[in-house]
Amino acid sequence: MVGVQRSQARWDSVPTDSTPKNGSSKRTASLNRAAPTPSDVSGLAATELELCDVSFWYDTATGVIPAIDSLSLKIAKGEFVSMVGPSGCGKSTLLRLMAGFLQAQEGAVYDESTLVNGPDWRRGLVFQRPELYPWLTVEANVAFGPRMRGLAAAERTKRVRHYLELVKLWEFRRKRPYELSGGMQQRVAIARALANEPHILLMDEPFGALDALTRERMQDELRQIHARTACTVVLVTHSVEEAVYLSSRCIALTDRPAQIAADIPIDFGAASEGVQGREIKASRPFVALREQIMDYIWH
Ligand SMILES: Nc1ncnc2c1ncn2[C@@H]1O[C@H](COP(=O)(O)OP(=O)(O)O)[C@@H](O)[C@H]1O
Numbered sequence: 001m002v003g004v005q006r007s008q009a010r011w012d013s014v015p016t017d018s019t020p021k022n023g024s025s026k027r028t029a030s031l032n033r034a035a036p037t038p039s040d041v042s043g044l045a046a047t048e049l050e051l052c053d054v055s056f057w058y059d060t061a062t063g064v065i066p067a068i069d070s071l072s073l074k075i076a077k078g079e080f081v082s083m084v085g086p087s088g089c090g091k092s093t094l095l096r097l098m099a100g101f102l103q104a105q106e107g108a109v110y111d112e113s114t115l116v117n118g119p120d121w122r123r124g125l126v127f128q129r130p131e132l133y134p135w136l137t138v139e140a141n142v143a144f145g146p147r148m149r150g151l152a153a154a155e156r157t158k159r160v161r162h163y164l165e166l167v168k169l170w171e172f173r174r175k176r177p178y179e180l181s182g183g184m185q186q187r188v189a190i191a192r193a194l195a196n197e198p199h200i201l202l203m204d205e206p207f208g209a210l211d212a213l214t215r216e217r218m219q220d221e222l223r224q225i226h227a228r229t230a231c232t233v234v235l236v237t238h239s240v241e242e243a244v245y246l247s248s249r250c251i252a253l254t255d256r257p258a259q260i261a262a263d264i265p266i267d268f269g270a271a272s273e274g275v276q277g278r279e280i281k282a283s284r285p286f287v288a289l290r291e292q293i294m295d296y297i298w299h
């Protein structure tokens with residue numbers, strides 16, 4: 001477990017308007033600075049994603065909003081990492097940096113050893129709301145990414161069937177999204193992301209809009225999906241219970257600008273074969289770990 005001191009003082013020197021006053025501002029300095037290289041090139045075989053000293057801030061009309069502060073993190077292939085933290089601390093920002101939708105002003109993100117400088121099919125993103133194309137059928141929604149990438153029709157058909165079966169929606173393939181429940185729509189969104197066969201699945205509060213029972217069912221499905229695919233998963237969630245239940249590692253973030261408050265290994269997966277989810281969540285070791293992680297967020 002790693003305890004990290006906050007470093008709010010770094011941001012005191014950030015100009016509060018969007019125009020740098022002189023060449024020494026963070027913004028100008030970052031333009032002149034080469035991106036750091038991955039820390040351990042020889043050991044990258046097992047590293048899927050690496051954040052090297054990443055800082056990000058939003059330049060707004062009313063001032064600078066620091067979101068991420070010098071954050072470094074390595075995620076290994078096949079890991080299921082969850083990220084929890086107070087609301088507004090920078091979780092979605094961090095996920096968008098990993099996806100390549102945002103670029104760090106300082107530091108760098110590497111997908112294996114390649115610098116992330118834009119979105120890529122290797123990194124699939126699932127949002128809180130499914131954001132499906134309402135005019136397309138379920139199968140056309142799932143086929144969309146592979147079609148855009150120019151994959152052959154036979155390969156597209158194979159993938160659509162495989163991933164719709166994985167999320168148990170094959171028989172609903174001809175329906176439109178609005179004919180499905182919220183949970184089913186979110187499963188379509190997961191299948192759509194998986195159909196690109198991404199190396200990393202980035203999920204931003206994917207079950208946040210679902211009712212409690214559907215959410216628990218979706219958690220079990222996500223567990224099975226992770227077990228059946230070789231995908232690395234990074235899950236942002238406001239539910240510490242969900243994080244402890246699903247992941248093999250939980251990163252607790254500080255208040256904004258986000259830094260790592262704790263990096264905690266978790267192992268309820270192997271012990272849970274054949275055991276009901278509620279039983280695991282009510283067990284003494286589970287509750288103890290959940291409360292320990294809550295302490296990092298509620299302080
Ligand atoms: N596009 C934006 N412009 C300005 N500020 C933003 C923008 N997006 C997010 N923020 C601010 O950055 C901080 C971190 O946001 P976010 O990453 O969405 O937090 P979280 O996902 O942890 O709730 C918040 O204070 C939020 O208001």
Ligand SMILES: [Mg+2]
Pocket residue numbers: 091092093
């Ligand atoms: Mg968010």
